[in-house]
Amino acid sequence: MTISISKPFEQSCPACGGRVYGSVWFIIARHEQPLAWAQCLKDELNQLSCSHGHVQRIVVPTLLYDRDTGKIIVVTTAFEAANREMGGLMPAFRESSGLLGDEVHCIERHEVRSALQKLEVARAIGRPEFAKLGGRVFVTRPAPSYYFDVFEHPTPYTARQIAERCAVVLGERSLPAERLRDVKAQRALCLSLAPDARPGEIDEAISLFSEVIGLFKVAGQTFDWAATCRNMGTALLRRSNSASRTADAAAAIKLFSEAAPYLTKAYSLGDWSRLEVSWAEALIRVGSQPAAEEKLREVASLRDFPDAFDSISRAKKLLANQR
Numbered sequence: 001m002t003i004s005i006s007k008p009f010e011q012s013c014p015a016c017g018g019r020v021y022g023s024v025w026f027i028i029a030r031h032e033q034p035l036a037w038a039q040c041l042k043d044e045l046n047q048l049s050c051s052h053g054h055v056q057r058i059v060v061p062t063l064l065y066d067r068d069t070g071k072i073i074v075v076t077t078a079f080e081a082a083n084r085e086m087g088g089l090m091p092a093f094r095e096s097s098g099l100l101g102d103e104v105h106c107i108e109r110h111e112v113r114s115a116l117q118k119l120e121v122a123r124a125i126g127r128p129e130f131a132k133l134g135g136r137v138f139v140t141r142p143a144p145s146y147y148f149d150v151f152e153h154p155t156p157y158t159a160r161q162i163a164e165r166c167a168v169v170l171g172e173r174s175l176p177a178e179r180l181r182d183v184k185a186q187r188a189l190c191l192s193l194a195p196d197a198r199p200g201e202i203d204e205a206i207s208l209f210s211e212v213i214g215l216f217k218v219a220g221q222t223f224d225w226a227a228t229c230r231n232m233g234t235a236l237l238r239r240s241n242s243a244s245r246t247a248d249a250a251a252a253i254k255l256f257s258e259a260a261p262y263l264t265k266a267y268s269l270g271d272w273s274r275l276e277v278s279w280a281e282a283l284i285r286v287g288s289q290p291a292a293e294e295k296l297r298e299v300a301s302l303r304d305f306p307d308a309f310d311s312i313s314r315a316k317k318l319l320a321n322q323r
Contacts (some may be wrong), residue, residue, distance in 0.1 A: 003029040003065060003096045004036070009048065009058055011269075011303040018050035019303075027063045027093055040064060041120075043113045045075070059266050060111070063093055064116075069123060073105045075112055077268075081223045082106040094225035150183060154190045160197075162192035178219070185212045185228060192235035199242065205235045226262035227271065229255040233280045240285055251286035256282065273299050273311035280318065293322055 010021040024046050029038045042077050046058040064073040074089060076082045077129055086106055093099070107115055115303070162190050166187035169175070175183065188208035191201045209232035216225035233255035240248035256279040265272040276295045283292035297317035302308055 001096050002032055003027060003093065004006050004032045004037075005092060005096070012301070013050035013052070013054050013056065015054040016050060016052050017280075018052050018054070020050045020056050022048040022055075024048075024058050025062055026060060027065070027089065027096070029065045029067065029097075031067045037064070037116075040112055041116050041230055043107075045112065047229065055212050060268075061089060063089040064112075065093065065097070066119060066123075069119065071105065071119060072103070073107060073112075073115060075109055076106055078108070078223065083221065084224055091248075094234045150186060154193055156193050156195050158195035159190040159195075163187050163194060181212045181215045184208045185231075187214075188212070188235070192231060192238060197238075200240070202235055202242070206239065207234060209235060223262055226259040227261035230263060230275050230278065231272075233259070233282070237278060237285065239284050240282075246286055249282045252282040253279065253286065269302070269308050270311070273302065273308040273315075277311045277314050277318070278314070283319070284322075289322060293319065 004025070006023040006025045007029040008021070010019065012018070013020050022124075025033070025036050028036045028040070036045070039047070041172040045062060046060065047055055048058060049055045054296050059077050061077055062075045064075065065071075074082070074086045074094070086104055090104070105115070124160075125323065150165050151161060165181050169183050170180075170187070185208070188205040191197055191205040194201070199204075209228060213225065213228045213232060216222075216228055233252035236248040236252040236255070239245060240252070260276060260279075261269045263275045276299050279291040280295040283289070283295070296315045296319045299308075299311055300319055302312055
């Protein structure tokens, strides 16, 4: 099994409207992808260009692995997102490589070139331990036995089962405060996504979100806080649609506006598009159709991108309904 992972990417060029397409790297093993590694050394990682030569850098978290030295580097999109992005990449790396990867260096994009140059020097003299890569070093440990059952990425089809697993964990285990917060947030998200959720379960989801949202901010996990704002807003929107509560829609709009500076298009096209479509739905609910349509048109104009496909489809359907 290969370790390196890339995904196809395509969207319109913001400068000329031309086609920007290519592969975006999420995991690069040096011995498998020497050309992609060389791009990192030249600070050209995940740079794509359109047919007119306009260069666009696609900003995603990327894991770099050097088999010869055993070094694992996670290039984060932002300092505050390091924990979450490392947590998203490490399970895939462990599965494909068969390695635990106990020590991980987390650095920001502007530090990549310097870090890899230092690694080159250490390789050349045969002393990888001399490579001072900078950033932060995380010592990771095997996750608890229930971790992957509970923190599987939910979809509407799996949300009910994961919510029930979360309830079991919350009822049977004495968890550290941070883990307790995370499991509650995951149960709230899954309840809000479940197509068959009852009104009382949506109320529970909103209550759980209210309980944990401030804890992410106090811990300095800004992007997790912003995602929780969006998720809570989506739950409020769902309740407003089923119970004719415009106050819930207004509260959702406030949460979406607070999350917007962090869940940007440059940070994550998927997170941004989901936020914008939910925000537009809330604006429609309170009668602000022009503002809603502006957001929907921007999402609908995107070329199909795997992480934003559902949002693009929703945006197009909502626009059709407004006509």
